[in-house]
Amino acid sequence: MKTFIAILGATTVLGVVGSAFAADAGQLAMGKERFDYWCDTCHAGDPREAGRFLPGTASLNAKYNGSRPGALVDRTDLLPPYVELVIRKGMEGMPFFRKTEISDTEMKAIAAYLSRNTRQ
Template identity: 40%
Template sequence: MAGVLALLACAAPGAQAAESPAQVQARGLAAFVHRCGMCHREGGTGTYILARRLGAEQSLLEKRTDLQPLYVRTVVRWGLQNMPRLSRVEVPDADLDAIISYLLAPKPAAKP
């Protein structure tokens, strides 16, 4: 059984061993736009509510530098007040991992 699962994992698209961090982040950006962007980009409910709770400069997840992987994962899987929980069907683990890599990647604006 484990052997079959390993074979399936190898056959899955995106499972190539040689994916670079930049490729993972590009996948994360696409998944973020698709799964989170409607609430977490300019004009989204998430952005609006985070602006009220944390202030405008913390309201856009893509501009944050303080997010922790476990926090993002927990919020997505369990929900947080006005944010609904998102299941593994809605956002597969591989997508969530890529979204987290994207959100936590060093921000170009933070460079001196």
């Protein structure tokens, strides 16, 4: 568990200084579609706009307290390996996802989509 937290910390820091990631339009489209299917239900943008409690966005809002957006689609510091790690290992109350739910290809597409705004 400690190792896992250390990896998350390292990737988050790297995310701030990392470079942008190449992804083609097809991969980004797949990433958005799969994000909307699997993740949006907890991690959508504005909870008031969504009109329902969004456990992921609410939890990250509380965690970052304004220093980072709670909505994943608004983040500009996410690195693909970090996103992939959370998908396969889970995070706190968020369980992990099996390959029968999100394949490796789909996972990489979601990671590319969420890191599309990560700058150098």
